[in-house]
Amino acid sequence: MLSADEVAIILLSLKVAAVGAAFSLPFAIAAALILARTVFPGKALFDAIVHLPLVLPPVVTGYFLLLAFGRQGPLGKVFEEALGLTFAFRWTGAALAAGVMGFPLMVRAIQLALEAIDPRLELAARTLGAGRWRVLMSVTLPLALPGLLAGTALAFARALGEFGATITFVSSIPGETQTLPLAIYNLTQSPDGDAAILRLCALSVTLSLGALMLSEWMTRRLRVRPS
Amino acid sequence: MSVEVQLSKHWPGGARIEAAFASHASTLALFGRSGSGKSTVVNALAGLLRPDTGRIVVDGVVLFDAARRINVPIEARGVGYVFQDGLLFPHMTVRQNLLYGARRAGTRSLSMQQVVALLGIGPVLARKPATLSGGEKQRVAIGRALLSNPRILLMDEPLASLDAGRRSEILGLIERVRDELKVRIVYVSHSVGEVTRLADEVVLMNGGQVVAHGAVEEMFNRADLRPHTGRFEGGALIEARAIAQDPHYRLTTFFFGDGGTLVAPGLDVPIGGRVRMRIRARDLTLATSRPEGLSIRNVLAGKVMAIESGDGPIAEVRVRVAGKEWPARISRLSVDEMGLMPGLSVYVLVKAIAFDKRSMGFTT
Numbered sequence: 287m288l289s290a291d292e293v294a295i296i297l298l299s300l301k302v303a304a305v306g307a308a309f310s311l312p313f314a315i316a317a318a319l320i321l322a323r324t325v326f327p328g329k330a331l332f333d334a335i336v337h338l339p340l341v342l343p344p345v346v347t348g349y350f351l352l353l354a355f356g357r358q359g360p361l362g363k364v365f366e367e368a369l370g371l372t373f374a375f376r377w378t379g380a381a382l383a384a385g386v387m388g389f390p391l392m393v394r395a396i397q398l399a400l401e402a403i404d405p406r407l408e409l410a411a412r413t414l415g416a417g418r419w420r421v422l423m424s425v426t427l428p429l430a431l432p433g434l435l436a437g438t439a440l441a442f443a444r445a446l447g448e449f450g451a452t453i454t455f456v457s458s459i460p461g462e463t464q465t466l467p468l469a470i471y472n473l474t475q476s477p478d479g480d481a482a483i484l485r486l487c488a489l490s491v492t493l494s495l496g497a498l499m500l501s502e503w504m505t506r507r508l509r510v511r512p513s
Numbered sequence: 514m515s516v517e518v519q520l521s522k523h524w525p526g527g528a529r530i531e532a533a534f535a536s537h538a539s540t541l542a543l544f545g546r547s548g549s550g551k552s553t554v555v556n557a558l559a560g561l562l563r564p565d566t567g568r569i570v571v572d573g574v575v576l577f578d579a580a581r582r583i584n585v586p587i588e589a590r591g592v593g594y595v596f597q598d599g600l601l602f603p604h605m606t607v608r609q610n611l612l613y614g615a616r617r618a619g620t621r622s623l624s625m626q627q628v629v630a631l632l633g634i635g636p637v638l639a640r641k642p643a644t645l646s647g648g649e650k651q652r653v654a655i656g657r658a659l660l661s662n663p664r665i666l667l668m669d670e671p672l673a674s675l676d677a678g679r680r681s682e683i684l685g686l687i688e689r690v691r692d693e694l695k696v697r698i699v700y701v702s703h704s705v706g707e708v709t710r711l712a713d714e715v716v717l718m719n720g721g722q723v724v725a726h727g728a729v730e731e732m733f734n735r736a737d738l739r740p741h742t743g744r745f746e747g748g749a750l751i752e753a754r755a756i757a758q759d760p761h762y763r764l765t766t767f768f769f770g771d772g773g774t775l776v777a778p779g780l781d782v783p784i785g786g787r788v789r790m791r792i793r794a795r796d797l798t799l800a801t802s803r804p805e806g807l808s809i810r811n812v813l814a815g816k817v818m819a820i821e822s823g824d825g826p827i828a829e830v831r832v833r834v835a836g837k838e839w840p841a842r843i844s845r846l847s848v849d850e851m852g853l854m855p856g857l858s859v860y861v862l863v864k865a866i867a868f869d870k871r872s873m874g875f876t877t
Binding site: 404406407409410411412413414415416417424425428429431 | 559588590600602603604614661
């Protein structure tokens with residue numbers, strides 16, 4: 287069956303993708319709320335910035351992450367000093383890159399779900415005495431749940447395949463930052479890796495299919511019928 | 514209850530609403546055609562819409578004051594709102610919907626059992642809104658608003674999305690909410706039937722302005738307001754009291770004005786019960802002598818006060834009956850053939866079955 291190395295690669299990939307998706311969720315919710323519920327000058331620019339990782343070459347995103355979150359980067363220093371959290375050449379950095387790359391997909395799915403909610407339901411909740419925070423937690427987010435799950439699953443699936451930004455930001459360190467795609471790329475650089483590559487490719491397809499089907503299943507089970 | 518509203522609101526397209534009134538009625542209706550501005554007023558009361566200028570005070574509490582920069586947030590206003598389409602939370606059960614606003618409820622609150630029993634929604638508590646009928650949804654919406662213990666209950670066309678049968682059913686429930694739970698209501702509607710059944714006072718709106726404001730009986734009997742209250746719906750509104758019941762023929766006799774009696778079908782009103790009856794002008798027949806051999810139960814002596822007619826086929830004759838003035842709509846030809854003129858004594862005929870459930874409402 288699977289070798290110990292292969293199991294380690296899969297577990298690392300799952301960890302990086304899950305942590306990346308989980309940590310970008312609150313930011314994606316905030317961005318989606320801003321896009322779906324507010325009007326302000328410069329909103330188009332905000333929209334474009336949120337979607338930038340989708341169209342920018344991943345190498346560019348990875349390099350920016352390196353500049354900002356590297357050992358000498360301004361944000362990297364802050365996190366290291368305040369929380370003892372290092373991104374550079376660690377799996378946490380790979381998770382950050384995965385989260386950033388999946389962010390626009392997540393925002394998009396959540397925004398669509400929010401826009402499908404009748405805003406008067408939120409007003410009705412407020413006439414019943416609920417403040418904005420309670421309305422968000424008890425009405426808005428539960429009604430957007432299918433979108434939240436779909437967005438998270440999409441970002442997770444996207445994170446499993448993340449390559450360019452990750453290798454630029456945290457390099458390809460076996461056991462630390464070498465996720466499935468990086469491991470496959472690494473094998474292509476050696477002359478006799480064909481069999482191993484095919485095995486990893488099959489694993490990759492399986493994982494991605496599984497993630498997509500899981501998200502589809504959850505969405506269908508949780509979809510709230512309109513009243 | 515006291516409600517003081519004075520507001521103006523302009524929209525970029527040029528539409529503008531200007532409304533000012535103060536009322537102590539226990540049930541106040543905002544009445545007018547769609548687009549007359551009545552929903553704007555009720556939305557401003559709830560805080561869903563912010564007026565440009567003005568002041569809104571409910572029971573002495575300032576909810577909005579543009580000059581003093583006061584704008585109490587929606588959730589802090591203590592104002593219940595029943596929307597036209599219910600707006601139940603689709604992801605919650607009926608019970609969760611009902612309890613959503615209960616956190617705000619203080620000591621004066623109504624109990625869940627009381628509200629559920631009155632609205633008859635016990636059997637659907639565990640269900641989701643998507644599985645409810647239109648009438649059930651509206652019952653739950655009313656219950657949800659009541660259980661948030663509002664100081665005032667706003668209802669914006671709560672019957673508009675229901676069929677006729679459900680409408681009269683929910684209307685009856687709103688009457689019971691008003692009378693048994695002593696909840697004060699601001700009711701928005703374009704239906705004469707609903708407003709005359711429920712309201713004590715009416716604010717009549719048209720084109721973004723308040724046209725008139727007064728007691729419901731006065732408002733719907735005023736000739737000068739007829740263009741707004743509706744010509745086809747024209748008629749008299751009287752307050753009456755049940756004085757006798759005939760269980761065999763299932764008829765009830767009502768007393769009104771200074772000595773008038775009317776017979777109406779049904780035994781729904783107990784003896785001593787007060788109702789408001791609407792008598793449509795087109796349901797009245799006039800005769801110059803007391804007619805005999807007729808099926809019509811109600812024959813009342815009256816006197817012609819005024820006749821309005823133009824070139825059209827219809828004339829409106831205002832007749833004084835038992836101290837009340839009623840409009841009767843008859844053909845202009847009949848006016849001329851009968852020689853009707855102000856001061857002439859006439860008999861006014863109304864079929865008992867002209868009074869149906871929709872034209873009678875309980876009052877307190």
